[in-house]
Amino acid sequence: MIPNNVAIIGLGLVGGSIGLATRAMLPQVATTGWDANPDVRRRAAERGLVANVCETAEEAVRDADLVILCVPVGAMGEAAAAIAAAVPSGAIVSDVGSSKRSVGDAIAKALPGATVIPAHPVAGTEKSGPDAGFAELFRHRWCIVTPPADAPAEAVAAVSDFWEGLGAKIEIMDPAHHDVVLAVTSHIPHLIAYTIVGTASDLEDVTRGEVIKYSAGGFRDFTRIAASDPTMWRDVFLTNRDAVLEVLGRFTEDLTALQRAIRNGDGDTLFELFERTRAIRRSIIEEGQDDARPDFGRSDH
Numbered sequence: 001m002i003p004n005n006v007a008i009i010g011l012g013l014v015g016g017s018i019g020l021a022t023r024a025m026l027p028q029v030a031t032t033g034w035d036a037n038p039d040v041r042r043r044a045a046e047r048g049l050v051a052n053v054c055e056t057a058e059e060a061v062r063d064a065d066l067v068i069l070c071v072p073v074g075a076m077g078e079a080a081a082a083i084a085a086a087v088p089s090g091a092i093v094s095d096v097g098s099s100k101r102s103v104g105d106a107i108a109k110a111l112p113g114a115t116v117i118p119a120h121p122v123a124g125t126e127k128s129g130p131d132a133g134f135a136e137l138f139r140h141r142w143c144i145v146t147p148p149a150d151a152p153a154e155a156v157a158a159v160s161d162f163w164e165g166l167g168a169k170i171e172i173m174d175p176a177h178h179d180v181v182l183a184v185t186s187h188i189p190h191l192i193a194y195t196i197v198g199t200a201s202d203l204e205d206v207t208r209g210e211v212i213k214y215s216a217g218g219f220r221d222f223t224r225i226a227a228s229d230p231t232m233w234r235d236v237f238l239t240n241r242d243a244v245l246e247v248l249g250r251f252t253e254d255l256t257a258l259q260r261a262i263r264n265g266d267g268d269t270l271f272e273l274f275e276r277t278r279a280i281r282r283s284i285i286e287e288g289q290d291d292a293r294p295d296f297g298r299s300d301h
């Protein structure tokens with residue numbers, strides 16, 4: 001059953017998009033919101049990200065049956081603590097954090113006895129803030145729900161139904177598994193992008209002007225990812241440390257093997273890998289998850 005009153009804490013890209021999507025696609029649902037930053041609250045009210053932008057966290061959650069924390073993963077515990085005194089006893093508390101194990105623990109610790117159903121919409125952009133959100137962000141995208149083992153089935157269903165109402169597809173997953181899967185598919189790719197753009201800007205023999213002037217497709221795509229919000233991504237790496245380090249170890253080994261293949265002139269190894277990775281790209285396109293899908297609200301390509 002879809003909740004009647006949704007409170008959104010954190011009105012940036014994801015919180016703002018949830019508000020806009022709810023107002024557009026589930027107009028029967030009342031929306032309230034709060035952000036710790038008064039400038040964000042003002043802008044959220046101007047854009048109508050939620051129907052009612054409140055002046056305090058308590059006021060925002062007072063009548064909610066679903067509260068969604070949309071703050072950086074390192075701030076989830078603090079955001080949960082800010083609503084602790086006011087969140088109704090029967091309400092579900094969820095979040096949208098990009099890492100799930102530590103976030104679920106932090107929220108549960110701040111809200112003992114609450115029904116906590118963490119979730120992660122695997123949809124976003126490199127932009128952040130209250131001007132970045134748009135109602136179509138979650139359409140046809142996965143939302144991974146990571147309930148604790150003892151979560152009430154009806155609460156899991158309520159969170160899932162809500163996200164389906166915003167156009168998302170639902171997957172239920174164990175939080176630890178989520179963190180390994182997202183380390184591979186999202187966190188390490190962001191780390192690689194941050195690294196290559198940093199390396200390019202540090203090279204002594206290539207000027208910054210040349211990097212900008214000759215940035216062809218590949219590097220340009222990396223710069224989009226490497227423009228992602230520093231606070232958000234610092235927190236992702238610090239909270240998903242174990243999974244990121246495990247996958248990074250494998251990645252480093254594979255990179256070293258490629259380095260050796262290049263040094264040895266071993267074209268077969270390079271060709272075999274590139275053939276395999278091309279097939280993966282084709283499978284993604286066949287599943288309709290490629291860049292060529294309708295470009296909901298993105299202005300950068």
Ligand SMILES: NC(=O)C1=CN([C@@H]2O[C@H](COP(=O)(O)OP(=O)(O)OC[C@H]3O[C@@H](n4cnc5c(N)ncnc54)[C@H](O)[C@@H]3O)[C@@H](O)[C@H]2O)C=CC1
Binds near residue numbers: 034037073128236
């Ligand atoms: N950016 C993306 O593409 C995606 C981000 N996420 C997750 O969504 C969450 C939010 O990310 P964005 O919306 O991109 O960030 P954002 O930076 O656009 O918005 C975060 C908002 O939280 C507010 N905030 C920070 N600490 C707070 C606190 N203690 N209490 C209340 N408000 C607080 C900030 O003022 C800011 O307006 C993060 O946990 C991130 O991992 C999930 C999917 C995609």
Ligand SMILES: O=C(O)C(=O)Cc1ccc(O)cc1
Binds near residue numbers: 098121122225
């Ligand atoms: O902009 C991109 O390419 C992204 O990868 C967006 C994104 C960032 C973080 C998430 O947890 C989910 C999606």
